[in-house]
């Protein structure tokens with residue numbers, strides 16, 4: 001379909017190719033030939049860092065991750081413009097199995113655990129693209145991060161939400177990825193479990209050097225864990241900056257971190273409009 | 281009561297039922313991993329038998345070699361059918377796909393009529409002895425082979441789906457195609473594999489049936505006969521397919537016994553499974569092992 005190893009030399013924003021593991025350049029995604037969901041989205045994920053992609057429900061976060069992972073086909077969606085470059089290689093429109101083999105792995109929204117398989121079977125599935133790997137050894141490594149999974153011998157469908165999220169992350173590790181994308185790992189978890197899961201994400205990043213692209217609605221948690229962040233609205237990035245910058249940004253505080261005063265609701269549209277003008 | 285006959289028919293029923301189970305497994309395998317109801321299942325089986333027969337009678341190959349060639353041929357045939365006939369239909373409504381497999385069955389019937397004629401042909405004697413004695417019971421060698429191969433195929437299925445990398449991949453694809461893709465599994469590859477395995481195993485069943493009876497195009501009726509087996513077991517359960525097959529096999533033979541001894545209605549053998557099918561569906565609409573969210577056709 002498309003050229004597989006086309007090197008890109010464009011360097012969007014402040015980043016150079018060396019430390020950028022993933023760059024999404026001006027992509028447009030259309031579903032069913034008519035529904036335009038992403039309208040020229042740009043973002044970069046730096047090697048060895050945690051990059052957060054934040055935004056309200058329906059902004060297009062999941063669509064962005066699926067576009068990167070090549071998973072739009074089964075939903076009758078396609079990338080109609082722009083490209084996705086992973087490690088200097090153009091992966092736009094590659095079939096998903098090639099993208100996984102290249103080293104990018106998506107933990108889908110809702111975790112995508114195969115409910116009628118056991119924990120071990122789910123983990124072995126994660127290693128599907130790694131037939132040469134020492135699967136048993138990798139499973140032990142996963143258990144060292146998630147000791148409580150080791151005790152669960154029944155079907156994965158009987159695990160709690162938190163355990164399923166851990167299994168989903170563990171299964172991603174089995175594919176030995178260099179970049180893990182996670183779609184709302186905190187969804188449906190208690191605050192305590194959210195903390196635990198984010199702690200593990202940070203550990204994976206530090207100890208294994210895995211780059212992370214983290215999609216969240218829980219902006220607070222995400223920015224605490226992340227190095228850099230993007231905020232998207234309506235299929236576009238409207239704001240980006242280091243996690244610290246974003247946490248101190250008035251607009252972000254107001255809309256995403258639950259701060260702001262009583263005028264928040266009524267001024268929402270005006271402020272949002274201003275912000276767009278400033279960042280577009 | 282003729283106890284010897286009853287016992288003999290019970291054994292026959294079990295053995296034939298295991299073979300039905302094998303064919304039903306092929307059917308369920310395709311349904312589960314590709315959501316296609318394969319109405320050409322019976323024709324696959326007959327084609328496998330014909331190809332093996334052809335290699336023995338026309339190419340003068342020894343049985344084992346002919347059997348292996350036939351299996352290889354059918355595996356490739358299954359892949360080609362999937363790629364050429366069914367792949368373009370991915371995402372089309374289920375009724376279109378059903379019409380296509382019915383068309384495929386008619387096409388294959390016609391093709392086999394043309395190539396092999398519509399009379400029954402016997403395989404040459406493959407085994408030295410016609411019957412073997414097991415614990416005082418005389419069992420036809422072909423029946424014994426049928427049982428051994430059925431159990432072997434079932435064991436391989438179990439191993440494949442429980443332990444092999446591709447078996448797990450096929451189960452994941454059956455569970456959710458997008459999830460499977462996100463794990464790096466090629467759904468196209470899984471679809472081809474499902475048809476390949478199904479065609480290969482159908483070939484084994486076809487050759488066994490050819491050995492027990494003779495090869496003829498009317499053997500394709502097995503494809504319809506496994507319907508009660510599949511439905512009884514639940515469309516989406518492999519274990520259910522095996523149990524369903526055994527139930528139908530035993531039932532046929534018991535119906536024959538009861539009819540022959542007491543009722544004298546005739547033809548109960550063929551009809552009984554369908555009566556049972558209707559009764560079971562009235563009690564458990566999703567089959568004995570099936571799950572609820574399944575297409576009714």
Ligand SMILES: Nc1ncnc2c1ncn2[C@@H]1O[C@H](COP(=O)(O)OP(=O)(O)O)[C@@H](O)[C@H]1O
Nearest residue numbers: 031035037056057058059060061062063064075
């Ligand atoms: N398969 C699809 N077909 C049509 N529209 C879709 C599809 N998937 C997502 N959308 C639309 O795209 C928009 C963004 O969805 P999504 O990416 O899931 O948002 P988020 O993950 O940020 O909540 C929504 O308006 C949604 O209705």
Ligand SMILES: [Mg+2]
Nearest residue numbers: 061062063109
């Ligand atoms: Mg989402």
